Amino acid sequence: MKYIYYKVFALALLATAFSLNVTAQIELPAPSPTATFSQKVGLTEVTITYSRPGVKDRKIFGDLVPYGELWRTGANMATRVKFSDDVKLAGNDLPAGEYALFTIPGESEWTVIFNKNVNQGGTGNYSEGEDALRFNVKPKTVGETIETFAITINNVRPNSADLILAWDKTVVEVPLEVEIDEKIMASIDRALTVQPGDLFQAATYYHESGKDLNKALEMINEAVAKYEAEGQNVFWVYRRKSLIQADLKQYKDAIATAETCKAKAKEAGNGQYVKFSEDSIAEWKAKM
Numbered sequence: 001m002k003y004i005y006y007k008v009f010a011l012a013l014l015a016t017a018f019s020l021n022v023t024a025q026i027e028l029p030a031p032s033p034t035a036t037f038s039q040k041v042g043l044t045e046v047t048i049t050y051s052r053p054g055v056k057d058r059k060i061f062g063d064l065v066p067y068g069e070l071w072r073t074g075a076n077m078a079t080r081v082k083f084s085d086d087v088k089l090a091g092n093d094l095p096a097g098e099y100a101l102f103t104i105p106g107e108s109e110w111t112v113i114f115n116k117n118v119n120q121g122g123t124g125n126y127s128e129g130e131d132a133l134r135f136n137v138k139p140k141t142v143g144e145t146i147e148t149f150a151i152t153i154n155n156v157r158p159n160s161a162d163l164i165l166a167w168d169k170t171v172v173e174v175p176l177e178v179e180i181d182e183k184i185m186a187s188i189d190r191a192l193t194v195q196p197g198d199l200f201q202a203a204t205y206y207h208e209s210g211k212d213l214n215k216a217l218e219m220i221n222e223a224v225a226k227y228e229a230e231g232q233n234v235f236w237v238y239r240r241k242s243l244i245q246a247d248l249k250q251y252k253d254a255i256a257t258a259e260t261c262k263a264k265a266k267e268a269g270n271g272q273y274v275k276f277s278e279d280s281i282a283e284w285k286a287k288m
Contacts, residue, residue, distance in 0.1 A: 032075035039153040041161045042178040044087060050079035050101075052149045053167075060168040061105050070113075070123045073103045073165065074149060078120040088177040089114070089163070094133045101151075102126060103165070103172075109136050110172050140171045181209070196226035200237055207244050217244050235264035235273050242280060251284040258284070 032053040039046050053075040058064050065071050073079045082098040090112070100118045104111040113134045120126060149167040153176070163174040184205055200223045206216035220241045227234045238261035245254035258277040265273035 034076070039156065039161070041153065041156055041176060042159045042180040043085070043183050044178040045082075045084040046087075046153060046163075046176070047082040048079070048151050048153075050149075050151055051075040051077065054149070055145060055147050055168050061170055062107070065105055067106050068104065070126060071103050071105055072120075072122050073101045074151075076121070078102065078115075078118070078122070079151065080118050081114065085178060088175075089133065090135050090137055090175050091177075092133055092135050097132075099132055105139070105170075108138065110139050111136050112172070112174060137172055137174055140173070142166075142169050142171055145169055146171075196223040196230075199223035199226070200234075200240065203244070204240055207240065207247070213244055213248050217241070217248065220244060233264050233268050235261050235268055235270060238264060239273055239276060242277070246280070246284055251288050255281050255284050 030051075032051040034049065034051050036047065036049040038048075051074045061067065078100040079102075080098055081101050083094065083096050085096045087094050087096075094114060097116075098118050099114040099116065100120050102113040102115055102123065104113070111134055114132045115126065116130045116132050117125065117127065145168060146166045150164075152164045152166070153161050154164055155162045159180045160175065160177045163176050165172040165174075199219045203216045203220035203223065206212060206219065220237065224234070224237055224241065227237060238257055242254045242257035242261055245251075245257055258281050262274050262277035262281075265271075265277065
């Protein structure tokens, strides 16, 4: 009985060892590693997942990547780009969603394609009928070799950026625009009945984006009143108020508000705002 038990036990150990040997794998670096990154442009989240091949002493465009032929724009699975909101690419509308990014490289012009079928490996399953958007852009040649293919978002501004494809000595820039005004205005409408900080931010947005300055002044006056009721020293709010008044050409009122800002900034030990106020007071007195 013991002999049978030990024999079964030994066979079980052997089976386990064999199983471990079969399932064990050696992990090696991927020749074209996958990268995922997100960038917020305005209020829109842009997420890109792609594989990054290297030059590796090869001629890339016009050889490894032929001109005039569809390219997966990376390696392995098709590159995926996700936009949380509607965007404009090179002036063309693209609805929010996730897309496969393809390109057709050319010596003097590239075609950029956003395709609705995101589950593609290479270009074998590509169908032009599933394109959500395609447009042409001009490539640029750079002096220094970019060894590893890169997709980045640069030149990020409040409502725009550039989607950049770069490899070897070629760079393609796609202007990206997002809508922020409608969202901000909606959030302002929701927030105006709450905290003074929201009123200050709303007034600042109205002022800096060139909207109704009288409305901006109305909101910042309400913010000041609430802050004062709480006994807070908000010299920076007075600074914004003075700038709004000056843009309304209410220079006498702007100077009086700047004097208040200066006094409160001195009290708070903020020399920078003291100087801001002094410089503005001198400028506005010259305009009266």
